[in-house]
Amino acid sequence: MQLLANALIAGSLAALIAGGLALVYGVLGVFNMALGQLALTGGYIAWWLHQVAHLSLFVSVIGGLISGALMTWLTFEVFVRPFYKHHRFLPLVTTIAWSMILDGLILLVFEERPRSILSGGKSMIPIGSALISKEQCIMIILTIASLLLFAWVFHCTPFGRKLRAVVQHESAARSLGINSAVLHRVIFIVSGVFAAAGGIFIGIDQNLSPTLAFSLTIKAYAAIIAGGKGNIWGAIICAYAIALLEQLLVGIHWFGAFYVPAGYQQTVALLFIIGILLLKPSGLFRSVSRTA
Amino acid sequence: MNFFLHIIVMIATTVPNVLGFNLLFGRGKIFHFGPLGVSIVAAYGIFLVTIATDSFTLGIAAGLLVVSLASAFFAWLSLRLDADGFGVMSIAVHLGLLAVVLNWSSLTRGALGIPRIPRFVFLDSTLDFALFSTVVAAVWSYILWKIDKGPFGRKLIALSEHEWHAKSLGIDRPQVHLIAFLLAGIGALLSNVLYPQYLYLLHPSDYGFPGFVFFVTVVVAGGPGSVRGCLLSLILLSFLREGLRFIPMAPDILGPLRLILFGLILYIAVYCRRDLLFPKQRTV
Numbered sequence: 001m002q003l004l005a006n007a008l009i010a011g012s013l014a015a016l017i018a019g020g021l022a023l024v025y026g027v028l029g030v031f032n033m034a035l036g037q038l039a040l041t042g043g044y045i046a047w048w049l050h051q052v053a054h055l056s057l058f059v060s061v062i063g064g065l066i067s068g069a070l071m072t073w074l075t076f077e078v079f080v081r082p083f084y085k086h087h088r089f090l091p092l093v094t095t096i097a098w099s100m101i102l103d104g105l106i107l108l109v110f111e112e113r114p115r116s117i118l119s120g121g122k123s124m125i126p127i128g129s130a131l132i133s134k135e136q137c138i139m140i141i142l143t144i145a146s147l148l149l150f151a152w153v154f155h156c157t158p159f160g161r162k163l164r165a166v167v168q169h170e171s172a173a174r175s176l177g178i179n180s181a182v183l184h185r186v187i188f189i190v191s192g193v194f195a196a197a198g199g200i201f202i203g204i205d206q207n208l209s210p211t212l213a214f215s216l217t218i219k220a221y222a223a224i225i226a227g228g229k230g231n232i233w234g235a236i237i238c239a240y241a242i243a244l245l246e247q248l249l250v251g252i253h254w255f256g257a258f259y260v261p262a263g264y265q266q267t268v269a270l271l272f273i274i275g276i277l278l279l280k281p282s283g284l285f286r287s288v289s290r291t292a
Numbered sequence: 293m294n295f296f297l298h299i300i301v302m303i304a305t306t307v308p309n310v311l312g313f314n315l316l317f318g319r320g321k322i323f324h325f326g327p328l329g330v331s332i333v334a335a336y337g338i339f340l341v342t343i344a345t346d347s348f349t350l351g352i353a354a355g356l357l358v359v360s361l362a363s364a365f366f367a368w369l370s371l372r373l374d375a376d377g378f379g380v381m382s383i384a385v386h387l388g389l390l391a392v393v394l395n396w397s398s399l400t401r402g403a404l405g406i407p408r409i410p411r412f413v414f415l416d417s418t419l420d421f422a423l424f425s426t427v428v429a430a431v432w433s434y435i436l437w438k439i440d441k442g443p444f445g446r447k448l449i450a451l452s453e454h455e456w457h458a459k460s461l462g463i464d465r466p467q468v469h470l471i472a473f474l475l476a477g478i479g480a481l482l483s484n485v486l487y488p489q490y491l492y493l494l495h496p497s498d499y500g501f502p503g504f505v506f507f508v509t510v511v512v513a514g515g516p517g518s519v520r521g522c523l524l525s526l527i528l529l530s531f532l533r534e535g536l537r538f539i540p541m542a543p544d545i546l547g548p549l550r551l552i553l554f555g556l557i558l559y560i561a562v563y564c565r566r567d568l569l570f571p572k573q574r575t576v
Binding site for chain 2: 107225
């Protein structure tokens with residue numbers, strides 16, 4: 001039960017990041033390799049506002065989200081927009097460069113020490129045989145609420161219909177008067193806000209550390225590739241599945257003989273994808289695109 | 293003089309690995325972002341067996357075997373995935389291998405690395421190392437240059453330019469990918485049989501992500517696919533990287549500054565070389 005609760009917590013974090021990214025990939029066809037660093041930036045800014053500037057938690061979280069949006073906008077304007085129309089693979093390299101720059105900046109400004117947005121112990125709530133903190137409950141509920149809101153916007157509003165039109169066929173959408181350039185920018189920034197929310201989630205639940213960035217990025221992309229690139233719901237489902245597998249791997253007393261060391265946990269995402277690629281190279285829930 | 297010899301060793305030991313990566317990424321446009329994953333396999337394969345058996349022959353044979361397996365695995369992944377998906381997955385494999393090395397402490401000593409790495413008997417001084425590694429680098433550069441200019445290089449270019457057209461001309465993509473990955477793997481083997489010997493230490497921090505970014509920067513700045521250009525940019529960037537050690541700054545500032553500097557260089561290089569890196573233009 002505790003393993004399932006842990007999987008729900010870790011899966012919510014990964015789903016938050018992977019959902020936004022899957023939309024970006026579906027529309028723009030680009031990978032943003034600086035995503036983990038952008039998530040951490042949002043978390044670190046929230047930490048700074050709360051622990052150093054002594055602002056309230058609510059204001060700090062909003063500040064973190066806004067900074068995440070601004071940083072992602074900067075990422076789009078400098079590291080993606082000048083390149084992705086030229087060739088959609090170029091941002092993969094430029095965002096790797098940006099991730100290095102952000103890594104350096106995070107180390108310079110926030111240092112290598114672990115940082116936690118909330119200091120002090122957390123009060124635990126027993127749910128069945130599992131223990132979950134109040135903050136974790138709130139974050140799981142907020143994540144699910146955000147994903148449902150996102151689903152409603154995507155499927156039930158005029159803005160969502162425009163988004164889906166651009167995902168299905170950008171040229172046709174443009175010929176119908178949809179401003180795809182603006183939508184590209186908006187989608188990219190929304191993915192950054194989700195990522196920043198993920199970073200704040202980590203900062204509240206655990207500790208922020210510069211070394212987390214790449215494992216966050218890889219886990220999110222693992223979910224996207226396994227879910228079928230561009231399929232938002234496939235990515236979200238796979239994010240939860242990977243989190244569950246990670247928890248099961250290190251939490252189970254295998255054959256009553258040994259535990260797998262926690263250090264191997266992040267390799268689970270990799271093994272998961274390799275397994276899926278053996279069975280279904282295009283991912284579990286590949287979107288069927290319109291050809292005419 | 294010692295610093296100059298040190299720079300020569302650093303450059304020459306990196307040449308085989310970088311040129312192998314250039315063949316894949318620069319010439320073949322294959323998004324292989326895990327060259328240091330193959331390097332980890334090579335280095336640990338060679339020296340764990342060498343130390344256990346006290347025989348370099350067995351160590352190098354074991355290294356060749358594991359490098360071939362790792363290269364074949366990457367080649368299979370590259371055929372199984374879209375180009376960008378493979379890029380991300382190859383990073384994941386690299387980080388996965390690093391996680392194994394860091395956590396399997398009973399075998400690899402984890403983050404401490406393996407000290408007292410044995411040396412070839414004829415490599416006694418830094419000068420010996422500089423001479424030997426330069427000869428190895430020169431021979432390997434010539435071999436790769438000949439391969440690049442020969443029929444295999446043309447097949448690789450054809451596949452990178454238009455896969456369907458190349459296939460219709462009878463070019464076997466799986467075979468070309470496998471050979472290219474094996475060549476890059478041999479480059480990794482050559483680099484990693486020398487580098488830990490030079491340091492007397494095999495340390496996992498030498499195989500981190502910043503090392504990979506250095507490789508990409510060298511290839512992009514030197515001109516993707518160009519053996520001569522890559523050699524030139526490797527020399528210049530190595531002088532820059534090693535020269536930064538002399539700036540009087542605390543290591544906790546110098547390290548991040550180095551990351552920022554190489555990130556900026558990579559960005560500028562991609563911006564200037566984008567037509568060479570990916571010449572295709574989007575039509576829609």
